[in-house]
Amino acid sequence: MTEPVRYITVTAPDGNIAGYAWADSTEVGFVHRAVGSPSCFATGSEWRGRLYDAHRRGLSPAGALALFSREPGAGRVTQAPDLAALEELARTLTPADEQRLLGHLAAPDDPAWRELAEAYDALTDADREVPWGGGRKKPNGVIQVAYPIYSEPLRRVVKALWNLGAVSPDYRLASGPIPQVPPSGRMSPADAVRTATVILAAERCCDGMIADAVKDGTFDALVAALRAWHAGVQAGRLSGAAPDGTDDTAVARSHRADKS
Template identity: 65%
Template sequence: MHTPVRYITVTAPDGEVIGYAWGSATDVGWIHRAASSSSAYKAGMEWCSKVQDAHRRGLAPAGVLALFSREPGAGPVTEAPDLDTVEELARVVTPADDQRLLDQLKPADHPAWQELAEAFDALTDEDRAVKWGGGHRTSSGAIHVRFPIYSEPLMRAVRALWDLGAVTPEYRWTGNPLPQVPPSGRLDPADAVRAATAVLRSERFCDGMIEDAVRTGLLDAVADSLRAWHADPAIARCFAARRSGAGTGHGTPAPAAVRPGAGERAVRPRQTVFLCRYCGAGPAADVAFRAHRGLLFVLGFRRMDGPMCRVCGVAVHRALTTHTLCWGWWSPLSLFLFGPLTLVRNLLAVRRVKRLPEPGPGTLGERFDPGRPVHRRLRAYIALVPLSWLLSLIAAAVIRGG
């Protein structure tokens, strides 16, 4: 059943999307972004309870969204054809997500890399043919649970992956599918970290996960991928570029397929620089817009990251620039530094966005409404107050000096 929902996109100060607060006619909820960092996940938990508390206190779903869309980091209320569409948006994996996982690995000159190479080179076919123990009846009559018997060289290889940082809390493996070895046999280095984390952590809960990964070749693919990346970090960029191109490899849906057809679900849609983060249409530019608010000694900064299509980019630009024109002047630092800086950066970003052709049909619901241009918004003219005050100070000084 397709019931339209409204949602707001919540972004951390560093530009990472934390998740989505949604509201239907009767209910509200929160969806974490599956690939988000652990800090974003924590922030998402707070958003989750905030949104639900407001609803429990009697605020209607539309009111909850309207209320929280004014909070720092929250985007405008957007419409989606159904909740599935928002959930799909939450499964998008960005190049920044990949990079965060690779950042968990030890530095290139750390001995853990040498140990990884030696441990995997030392593995024999016998080590890879894992045998199982247990399964027999003990003298008391109980049946001994079966368990895999891992050889010492195999355990050394496993330890090497742990020591390298390839098993990291930055990947929430319980909420994501286990990466598979692509037909090419070459695993994306960030997927290698995901696979290492999922396999080695899940072995603690379920015997035989490592055995499974050895048998399917996943564990070797993990080590190969990490070693290749260590030898040449440009490989990660190569994967990122291939992912951005049409018809991406290794089972990732092409950008055009981010919205799956009826009855099928994309397993792991990935965002590319060519698709708008907000409406899912292409082409899009990788830009960020900023807003600044300064009130005496309290300074506020807000940033919305792309990629954005022409329409969404212009809409975000107009909203944040008007906000800055209105609020970005009321502290000394704001007047002379942050206000003007924010406006100039937004101007540079909107130029890039305006060079794009009109976007195609959006795949993630309605896109932002650009609304009136900045010069036709009353709030923008608040900027004239501090500027005229500044001019009058200068004029007064000139007159006195003359």
């Protein structure tokens, strides 16, 4: 049975929303946003621990939330229909989130973009077939774990995605659900980065993520979205602007300098 929850929007010192401290009639908790800076994650973890401690010391859920609503970075107490609605809110991208994700991508004139285009365009249907190896019992009785066998051309595309920054350094994204490809088949560039992060980073500990994405079309959709974004940047056609007035092209051109 679900019930309404009251929550506080928590902002990290860097100005980004870290997540939401919540309380229902019996419990307290904290929902981290799916996208956030390291400062956001640290802030959310601190709030979560302190909120639980306050509740364990005897404060009611409502009392604990009211206490923390006076903390720096706390928003006003608001109500959501249930915890699922709050979790959905935490997965929603803001314009600032999108700019931060796109800011990790290589500059428009970086050779990594040409490499992605050439590698992807060279893929054949046979290259997309992913057989599995292993899964057999060895003479000593040990059963080898099954693993996907990716073709070299497909590996080339995956490497190009890593090299152009399609995998966000915030690997916490890999713990969330894969963004769904819209019926139109046109994924947003920010969702393409989130998807690449989930699939490529998770492949390192969960074999077959890339194989599944290739099979269901997600892999093609994320590559198409990134290439379309890159083409738009080169042609100067992008219309989105960051909160500080910086356009997408400037973000893409300056991000490497920011990281050095």
